[in-house]
Amino acid sequence: MIKTIPILIASTLAMAISVHANSADDRYIVKFKEGKGPAVKAMMEKNGGRSAMALEKRNAMAAHLPAGALTALRNNPNVEYVEEDVKRYPMAEETPFGIPMVQANQVSDVLAGNQTVCIIDSGYDLSHEDLSSNSVSGSNDSGTGFWYTDENSHGTHVAGTIAAIGGNNKGVVGVMPNGNIKLHIVKVFGVDGWAYSSSLVAAADECASNGASVINMSLGGTFKSRTEDRAFADLYNNQNILSIAAAGNDGNTRHSYPASYDSVVSVAAVDSNKVVASFSQQTDQVELSGPGVDVLSSVPVGMGLSTTLNVGGNSIEASGMEGSPLDSATGALVDCGLGESACANAAGKVCLISRGNISFADKVLA
Structure with missing residues (x-):
């Protein structure tokens, strides 16, 4: 009997909890x-x-x-x-997988106020609730418009990864989430989504004039520029400015610039499992790798999008290319290989194009 009493009590408690x-x-x-x-x-x-x-x-x-x-x-x-009476839950902020991966959540940014990160990109949505309270300034460009607007979302996404405000129960959390780091924005990309290397040099000099200690560039191209190379070497050697750039997104071993200049830190992309992304350049100039696949971050207000892909009745995980037109399409699937030459019989069809040796823009034009 002594042994059965706890069992009976436990059963009664379990039943009471279940009913409640x-x-x-x-x-x-x-x-x-x-x-x-x-x-x-x-x-x-x-x-x-x-x-x-x-x-x-x-x-x-x-x-x-x-x-x-x-x-x-x-x-x-x-x-x-x-x-x-269905349940509702608070819409809290989300921490992207990259924050704990790079251990940003273990390091305080309380002393970051004496540093300035200059972001050379497509602008910055100053009205965004996760970005508006940052210490941010910018430089206008007559060719691309006001620095505090962003027509193709790329720059705002980059800025959110760096400094989206944390603790506000909104959006996401940046690497430096407390508004201490100073940001300066130089807008080199307009709606068309490209810029000359001379514009990049001018932008880097503008960063230096505004006290940048770090220049961030999620951009690049296949061909070297001597002027560009010398400019970044001067910034590093004579002005103590660290320039960082994406290694490239063509998924091959070719150099991309400015990342592959000796004076610029080249950063490759890895996914949430720390596996090198299939699209990331793998060259002898890559010095670091960091989260770069399906990174959740801020986008300009009203431009948040989702992408769906259905092939033969099967749903496939997909994400849209930044700067691509907004539309939907239905059609027969045609395999265009690496997309390095014109794809026969592609009119009116959905084209499957693999990563290869040329840029996405060149593949579309081909």
């Missing part, structure tokens, strides 16, 4: 006809229901209802309808 959990979850909204609230409530309580909240302006109430009360109310002529 079920009654707490079985919550409904009861909508009654005008003036019939007291009668409906009385009938509900008679059948074992318990009122949880009065919705007087809506001629309704929330209540916990056992099966008998639920059936009685649904058959009551004074009740318009009964529906489940």
